[in-house]
Amino acid sequence: xxxxxxxxxxxxxxxxxxxxxxxxxxxxxxxxxxxxxxxxxxxxxxxxxxxxxxxxxxxxxxxxxxxxxxxxxxxxxxxxxxxxxxxxxxxxxxxxxxxxxxxxxxxxxxxxxxxxxxxxxxxxxxxxxxxxxxxxxxxxxxxxxxxxxxxxxxxxxxxxxxxxxxxxxxxxxxxxxxxxxxxxxxxxxxxxxxxxxxxxxxxxxxxxxxxxxxxxxxxxxxxxxxxxxxxxxxxxxxxxxxxxxxxxxxxxxxxxxxxxxxxxxxxxxxxxxxxxxxxxxxxxxxxxxxxxxxxxxxxxxxxxxxxxxxxxxxx
Amino acid sequence: xxxxxxxxxxxxxxxxxxxxxxxxxxxxxxxxxxxxxxxxxxxxxxxxxxxxxxxxxxxxxxxxxxxxxxxxxxxxxxxxxxxxxxxxxxxxxxxxxxxxxxxxxxxxxxxxxxxxxxxxxxxxxxxxxxxxxxxxxxxxxxxxxxxxxxxxxxxxxxxxxxxxxxxxxxxxxxxxxxxxxxxxxxxxxxxxxxxxxxxxxxxxxxxxxxxxxxxxxxxxxxxxxxxxxxxxxxxxxxxxxxxxxxxxxxxxxxxxxxxxxxxxxxxxxxxxxxxxxxxxxxxxxxxxxxxxxxxxxxxxxxxxxxxxx
Numbered sequence: 001x002x003x004x005x006x007x008x009x010x011x012x013x014x015x016x017x018x019x020x021x022x023x024x025x026x027x028x029x030x031x032x033x034x035x036x037x038x039x040x041x042x043x044x045x046x047x048x049x050x051x052x053x054x055x056x057x058x059x060x061x062x063x064x065x066x067x068x069x070x071x072x073x074x075x076x077x078x079x080x081x082x083x084x085x086x087x088x089x090x091x092x093x094x095x096x097x098x099x100x101x102x103x104x105x106x107x108x109x110x111x112x113x114x115x116x117x118x119x120x121x122x123x124x125x126x127x128x129x130x131x132x133x134x135x136x137x138x139x140x141x142x143x144x145x146x147x148x149x150x151x152x153x154x155x156x157x158x159x160x161x162x163x164x165x166x167x168x169x170x171x172x173x174x175x176x177x178x179x180x181x182x183x184x185x186x187x188x189x190x191x192x193x194x195x196x197x198x199x200x201x202x203x204x205x206x207x208x209x210x211x212x213x214x215x216x217x218x219x220x221x222x223x224x225x226x227x228x229x230x231x232x233x234x235x236x237x238x239x240x241x242x243x244x245x246x247x248x249x250x251x252x253x254x255x256x257x258x259x260x261x262x263x264x265x266x267x268x269x270x271x272x273x274x275x276x277x278x279x280x281x282x283x284x285x286x287x288x289x290x291x292x293x294x295x296x297x298x299x300x301x302x303x304x305x306x307x308x309x310x311x312x313x314x315x
Numbered sequence: 316x317x318x319x320x321x322x323x324x325x326x327x328x329x330x331x332x333x334x335x336x337x338x339x340x341x342x343x344x345x346x347x348x349x350x351x352x353x354x355x356x357x358x359x360x361x362x363x364x365x366x367x368x369x370x371x372x373x374x375x376x377x378x379x380x381x382x383x384x385x386x387x388x389x390x391x392x393x394x395x396x397x398x399x400x401x402x403x404x405x406x407x408x409x410x411x412x413x414x415x416x417x418x419x420x421x422x423x424x425x426x427x428x429x430x431x432x433x434x435x436x437x438x439x440x441x442x443x444x445x446x447x448x449x450x451x452x453x454x455x456x457x458x459x460x461x462x463x464x465x466x467x468x469x470x471x472x473x474x475x476x477x478x479x480x481x482x483x484x485x486x487x488x489x490x491x492x493x494x495x496x497x498x499x500x501x502x503x504x505x506x507x508x509x510x511x512x513x514x515x516x517x518x519x520x521x522x523x524x525x526x527x528x529x530x531x532x533x534x535x536x537x538x539x540x541x542x543x544x545x546x547x548x549x550x551x552x553x554x555x556x557x558x559x560x561x562x563x564x565x566x567x568x569x570x571x572x573x574x575x576x577x578x579x580x581x582x583x584x585x586x587x588x589x590x591x592x593x594x595x596x597x598x599x600x601x602x603x604x605x606x607x608x609x610x611x612x613x614x615x616x617x618x619x620x621x622x623x624x
Contacts, residue, residue: 037593038591039581040575040579040580041581129500129501130496130498131502133501134498135501156593159597160596160597160600162496162497162500162536163316163317163500163536163538163600164535170486170489170534170535171489171493175497176497178490179494
């Protein structure tokens with residue numbers, strides 16, 4: 001439900017009960033069921049067989065569910081990944097349009113077979129190599145599947161591909177991350193990256209780092225981020241939602257611009273600031289994002305309440 | 316990982332009477348030969364008569380040898396400079412893919428005429444204009460001969476209308492450098508360059524500063540640098556490769572991860588960090604990179620009649 005709102009997407013390991021059984025209590029907008037790098041080769045088959053029940057477990061708190069498959073095992077993984085309740089398939093290390101088309105065809109067949117509206121499941125290429133970064137536009141336009149948000153161009157695999165150590169105190173991915181973000185936005189897809197936040201320690205469980213990341217992303221108008229640790233969930237979910245002040249300002253701008261338009265004007269001032277069509281557009285975006293976040297939060301609260309009641313009955 | 320172990324490229328003029336001594340004593344991985352067109356005689360004939368000896372002199376210390384060519388006059392300059400012993404060319408002033416394709420066709424013919432293995436000569440590209448940056452992807456894809464981008468930042472800054480004095484506190488060409496590195500890597504090539512501000516000042520600086528600059532250049536994604544001074548070469552040879560400490564670390568990573576896999580684990584703790592598949596892959600690639608760098612050092616040591624350090 002409401003797959004557009006993915007303020008915090010966190011990877012969970014279906015084979016580890018400690019992670020998968022508690023995911024619904026953490027408050028994330030999205031859980032990514034991983035069959036790729038967090039799963040040992042000998043565990044892949046068991047993990048595939050756990051995906052279907054993991055969808056139910058991880059989504060009990062109202063989160064959307066993505067599944068990350070393996071690039072070398074697309075044909076083997078997808079039949080275990082495409083089920084009702086899955087919102088997105090993540091295709092790692094995508095480098096070409098052909099890879100997208102291949103996965104799209106399999107997903108389409110499985111959707112038909114399993115009673116899922118054809119084209120419902122998003123297919124998101126993960127850009128983790130230089131080749132993927134330069135081919136991003138053709139990758140994103142390869143198949144007709146809608147995706148709400150897209151990021152990539154950095155991360156560990158990209159570092160390996162570029163032959164660099166991660167966690168320097170400067171932006172090592174200036175071009176690939178920006179290229180992915182710009183291509184996405186040019187296609188009307190919300191960008192999930194594009195802002196460098198220094199993290200020389202490389203640690204992934206510090207909530208203060210999450211707060212800094214959320215502030216930087218928020219300032220850049222980016223609403224989505226990934227996480228590897230539950231400590232990131234709350235700072236990202238709250239930090240990437242519009243603040244009450246921003247919502248109030250947006251309402252005022254919309255009201256004033258509407259009043260100006262009725263008078264045949266396109267530029268005016270509000271509380272000492274010039275407002276024009278660009279401010280109006282920003283205000284509409286803030287209003288829409290606030291509404292989407294509120295709907296997602298209501299949905300999660302309702303689902304969490306039901307799940308807690310169910311857990312109490314079982315307990 | 317680097318396609319080439321080319322950590323230090325040292326430009327020398329073929330007119331330099333000390334070319335042989337400088338090249339041999341530099342221990343550079345590559346020598347870039349520059350030349351001047353003599354106005355007082357037939358410059359092509361002059362070059363043709365001198366290039367074979369210059370190539371031989373430049374290669375004596377085990378370096379690969381390149382010749383720097385002006386893209387606008389590539390056909391005539393290639394005809395005058397390409398002889399056996401050359402690894403490739405560095406094209407400067409390249410505005411687009413067409414120049415690469417034309418140069419590649421010239422090299423096809425010259426390889427056939429001069430007993431050089433067909434398709435073996437490499438084309439490296441010095442990026443010194445906005446057009447070159449903008450078309451970097453089509454340039455890199457223009458020929459399978461493409462090997463390396465080199466950002467000539469002093470010239471590029473002038474082309475962009477920027478000061479080439481290092482007056483800014485931040486790296487002004489960060490995005491462009493990242494673009495060249497990404498594009499080159501995407502076609503299996505690599506990029507060489509230095510970090511700011513040394514990339515602009517080109518100073519003969521102290522060893523500590525130089526080592527830090529090389530480390531930052533390596534962390535940016537460069538696999539080597541063009542060295543304006545012989546004093547840069549040692550730091551580049553040692554810095555543009557995994558250090559002995561990194562090598563020891565990655566040996567341990569591979570051992571620890573292999574043990575974890577035997578126990579069915581995909582993620583194994585080591586020294587407070589988690590080791591997983593990508594870390595293991597990086598470790599293997601880094602060890603291969605270190606092995607190839609060591610082999611290159613041994614190759615040069617043999618050329619100098621010395622054991623490898």
